[in-house]
Amino acid sequence: MVENFVLHIVKKIGEYLAATVGRQFGYLIFYDRDIKNLEEQVQKLEDKRFRVQKSVKEAETKRETIAPDVERWLTLVNKLIEEATKFLEDEENANIGCLNGWCPNLKSRYSLSRKVTEKTESVEKLLGEGDFSRVSYPAVAPTVGTTFAFTRGFKGFESRRLTMNGIIEALTDDSIYVIGICGMGGVGKTTMVKEVAKKAEEKKMFDKIVMVVVSQNPDLINIQGEMAKILGFELSGGNNLFAKAGELGSRILKAGRILVILDDVWKRLELNDIGIPFGDNHKGCKIVMTSRNEDVCNGMDTQKNFKVGVLHEEEAWNLLKEMAGISDEGTSHPTNLQLMQMAVAKECGGLLIAIVIVERALRCKNKYSWDSALEQFRKSVVKNISGVDEKMFISLELSYDSLDRDEAKKCFLLCSLFPEDFDISTEDLVRYAIRIELFERVDSVHQTRNRVHSLVVDLKKCYLLMESEDAEWIKMHDVVRDVAISIASRKKHSIVVRCDEVLKEWPEKD
CATH class of the missing domain: 1.20.140 (Butyryl-CoA Dehydrogenase, subunit A; domain 3)
Structure with missing residues (x-):
C-alpha cells in the first residue's frame, strides 16, 4: 500500500x-x-x-x-x-x-x-x-447650446472686427431673424461664424445654439438628426422627412431663444421642410447661414448680409510674419529674402487659409524656395473651380508639391475620396491604404497603421487636413478637397475619383 x-x-x-x-x-x-x-x-x-x-x-x-x-x-x-x-x-x-x-x-x-x-x-x-x-x-442637455471647437488662430484684424460687431448687433435686433455671411471659399466664413457663436454664448444671448454643416449635396434627414442630437434628443419617424420636421419644429419651439447656424449652404433650403420655425412662427429663433454665393443668401430671404472679404495687404503681411517668425528688424531696408516674403504674402491675395498653408510649406526654407514659390504664383495657369480663388489653388498646389514623401501626397489625395465635410476615420484610411497597396515594403497591419498615423500628423501640420472633435478622426476643408480632386484629375492619380457618397466598399484593385 x-x-x-x-x-x-x-x-x-x-x-x-x-x-x-x-x-x-x-x-x-x-x-x-x-x-x-x-x-x-x-x-x-x-x-x-x-x-x-x-x-x-x-x-x-x-x-x-x-x-x-x-x-x-x-x-x-x-x-x-x-x-x-x-x-x-x-x-x-x-x-x-x-x-x-x-x-x-x-x-x-x-x-x-x-x-x-x-x-x-x-x-x-x-x-x-x-x-x-x-x-x-443620457446626460442633462446644456443650458446654453453646445460647446464649439473653435478654429485656432482667429485674429482680431480690423477688417474682421467690424464684420463681427455688425453680426452681433444684427442678432440683437428683434426685426432681423435671418442673417447671411458671404465670401469666397477659404476666406474664413466658418471661422467667423464659430466666433459669432462663441460671442453669443459668452453674452448668453440664446438658450440654445445649434450649428450644422449643410454642404454642396445636403442630406436633410441627416441635418435634422444632427440638430436633434445637439439639442439632446433623438427623432422618430424613420426616413419620413416631414414627420421628422414636425417633431423637430415642436421641440425647437419649446427651446426658447435659439440660434441656428447653417454652414456652407450652396443652394436654397426650405427651412420648413427641415423643421426650423422662424419669423412669425418662432420669434425667438435666429438663423445665421454662410455661403460662397450672395445670391444663395438672398434666395433664403436673408434680411441682412455680411461679406467676409480678404485681409488687407498689411494684415496679410503681419499674419505671415507672425506665423513664420519673420523679424521686423531691418524692414525699413528689407533684404532680398524679406522682399520675396512680402511679395508672396501679397500674392496670397489676402486669403486666410492660403497664407497659413503657404507659411507651413515654406517655413524654415531658404530664399530659393521663396523665390520658386513666388514664380509659381506669377506664372501658374490653373483650372477654374467654382467658388475657389486662383490664389487659393496655387497656394494649395504649392503646399502639395512641397510634401517630401510621395506617400503623403497619395494619402492626401485619398482623403479627397470622402464626401465633403465628412469626418474621416484614421482606421478607415488604414483599411483603404492596405487595399490599394499605398505603401511599399509593408507587410503587416500595425506597420501600415503607424505609417498612416505618421502621414496624418504631417498633413495636419501643413493644414492640408484638420482635426475633428475626436482624436481618431480628421476632416478635409471643402476648398482643400476641391483643389485635391482637381490636382488628382490633372496629375492622373488613378486612386482618386470624385465621390459624393460615403465610401462603403473596398476600392477595386487594378
Missing part, C-alpha cells in the same frame, strides 16, 4: 516535471506560431476598439455621458496595443543568429516567447471584457 502511494507521488511529480519541461520547450518550438497568434489577437482587439470608439463618438455627439468602465477599457486597450505593437516591431531581434545565422538565438527566443504568451493572454482578457451592453448614459 505504501509502495502504491509512493508510486502515485512519483507519477504526479513526473507528470508535473514533464508538463513544465514541455511548456519550456514549447516556448522554443512554437515561437513563430505564437507570434502570428499574437498579431491576430491584436488585430481583433484593434477592430473591437474601433467599434467601441465609434459608439462612443455617436454617444458624445448626443452629449451623453460615457460609462466609466468603457473609458477604463479604452485606456487599457490603447496602452496594451501600443506595447504589443512596439513588441512586434522589435520581434526581429529574436532572430539574431549564432554561427553566422545558421541557428536561432535560443536564449533570446525563449525570453521573447514567454513575453508573447503573456501579451496574448492580456489581449484575450481585454477582448473578453470589451462586450458592453451600453457605452453611455
